[in-house]
Amino acid sequence: MLQRSAPPSRPTRSSVLFLVRFGAFLLALYLVLAVRPVDAAVVLPFTGLVARSSAAILNALGESVTVAGTEIRSPGFAVQIENGCNGLETVLLYTAAVLAFPASWTRRLLGLLLGFIAIETFNLIRVATLVWIGSHRPALFDASHTILWQSLVVLCGVMLFLLWASRARGARARDTASGGAAR
């Protein structure tokens, strides 16, 4: 008699393996981004792009902001876009999770590309909203800046990963089933 495998025998080993790989990728990616030449050649220009794109969104919405390097200035408020505000910390987390999860490289690369675009788009909304809050409701800026918006961007990254992982798992199950049927 065949019996369904008992639920308590959870994939503990695969969970631990995933976490070990996730931690290793996260540390490695962090070290790459923290190196000064990478910071100067990639992170800073990218942060400037985030600042310019956010300013373009705000100006299109009727605000009057200017950009100097990575700083966005409105008539009564200025904010410096720094590490942690450019969305790269969430991209780091998402990338480490996608690389740690068992899937084909094609699926991983597609997931990384789409995830990067989605996270950075969400982050642009965050930065534009924060500049607006800083200009019009400065008392709410601090709480919105780190606690609310940063958490929401991270949650967006985690949700995207979970969505991607469920599809990757489904594709793997289909591949296994079709492989079994072919035999």
Next chain:
Amino acid sequence: MTTAARAPLAALCRALAGFLLAIGFWYLMRAPYDRLLANAGELLLRAVESPPVTRLTARGGEILVARADFPPAAPQPGLPAADLHFNVAILAALFALDRHPLDASRVAALLAAGILLFLVHVVALAFDVRSLYATGLGPWSAARYSPLARNFWAGGFHFYEVAGRFAAPFAIWWPFRREPDEPSGGGGRPRKRAA
């Protein structure tokens, strides 16, 4: 909309609701939590320093750092406490993704995960304080910390700031998560076994 399409949307709504509830709870509880964290951090720091001189006090959303070997009138640097522990809301949001987040087993799992996250906060606070000692006190820091030690403590805390504080709730939640097709553990109808 099909059931399959509604499931991720429902999970997203639960996560947002869990996040907002957790933010409210965190806001109400952060002052006592700061005190608990300061006491635990002080215990950890004094356990590894010789002689034990660090004194941590929570006040006004900051953790004030004092040392018994500094003059009593010396300024006490303050470390922002919220930056260390607001990620508790992320943990709660992840647990709220579950279809039955209020099941006893899920609440117990959330509490266990919360304790693990508290330990992460204590270690992060210790790194924050040691990073301050190693890099923030001018000639005093330079005389007592080698370049390697300065990089270790400051780099360790920077890692927490950039990646660790967001990765920690996710990594703690991951082993506790339940797949959507897993039984809820209690209350629900028992599943039939395939024969």
